[in-house]
Amino acid sequence: MNKRKFIRILRWLGWILIIQFVLLNISAAFYASKFTHLRTPEEREEMIMNPPAKNIFAKTWRLFSGYRCYKQAVQGSPDFPFSTVYISTPDSLKIECWYSQLDSTRGTVILFHGLTGNKSFVLNQAKEFVRRGYNVLMPDTRGHGGSSGNKTSYGYYETEEVKLAFDYVKGLGEQNIYLWGISMGAVEIIKAMADHNLPAKGIILEMPFGSLQSHIKSRLHNMGFPRQPFGFLITCWIGFEGGFSGPGFQLPKYAKSIHCPVLLQYGTKDQLVNRKEIDNIYNAIPSGNKELVIYPDAYHESLVQRDPVRWEKEIDEFLGIK
Secondary structure, three states, X not given: OOHHHHHHHHHHHHHHHHHHHHXXXXXXXXXXXXXXXXXXXXXXXXXXXXXXXXXXXXXXXXXXXXXXXXXXXOOOOOOOOOEEEEEEOOOOXXXXXXXXXXXXXXXXXXXXXXXXXXXXXXXXXXXXXXHOOEEEEEEOOOOOOOOOOOEOOOOOOOHHHHHHHHHHHHHOOOOOEEEEEEOHHHHHHHHHHXXXXXXXXXXXXXXOOOEHHHHHHHHHHHHOOOOOOHHHHHHHHHHHHHOOOOOOOEHHHHHOOOOOXXXXXXXXXXOOOOHHHHHHHHHHOOOOOEEEEEEOOOOOOOHHHHOHHHHHHHHHHHHOOO
16 A cells, blocks of 8 residues: 555545544534423423334434433422412522421421422422421422423522522521432532532432433433443533533532531432442531431432331431431
8 A cells, every 4th residue: 555545544534533523513412402401291292192203314313413301290289288489590580489388397498309300299208398397498490390491401500599499488587498409409409509608407418410421421321322422522512502511510529518417318229320429429528417328229219209218217317306
């Protein structure tokens, strides 16, 4: 093979690699947009009634451009007295909340749901706190439930809702404010503690992911896609489209700001969060009053429904209820 032919082959290989890199990034940008833009439950029903074409071209395009993410409909309402209140974010998003105030209480617990869920998904937990004599506030984070917007940042900007909810309750004269969150809701709380230095009485965290990148990798794995390099690229594009560093969205660094009592809970069969992520968050928390509780048979799900006896016991001990 002469030198000129060898250079020509190298040039073609270089162009192939460049084209592949460009196509990968275009695809990752599509996925990032669809992962962060939540479609309505009505659109999901419409998709089910009129499913997309299944020919090879349509399937290839969906594989390249990503799959739509749908938020879930509100399912029922509290069976205890409550009112609907609204708070607004600095960028004029209206956040809808359910608020229950008792005559005589021990404090207030603010509950934050997970990705694509809404306030109705934390009713079982809220009911248990009400039964123990606590007020409860259940916000729908932006883009979810009855709140305005259609985008999510996986907890990065949703920390504003945590602070607004905290300030709302504090403005009512409450001093004993606890924060409870599941999945993305727990992520919001951890980052909010770092961003806003909230003087919470205590926080209860259930299965928070360790980083945006680890969460995206887990989502891809559950969809049957390879974790890398797509997980990294999508994470970068989510951050780029959202105006923050996707790879820099790391929960252990935010956990270093938590000094109040912490109860961190996790299920060993969790398909979205691994034990190493939980350990990294737990070890980063400097609070001298912290506890990690493991549920051996729980998935990424409601722990109070999976093991109500264990959950209630741990909550009672954390709150000091005998």
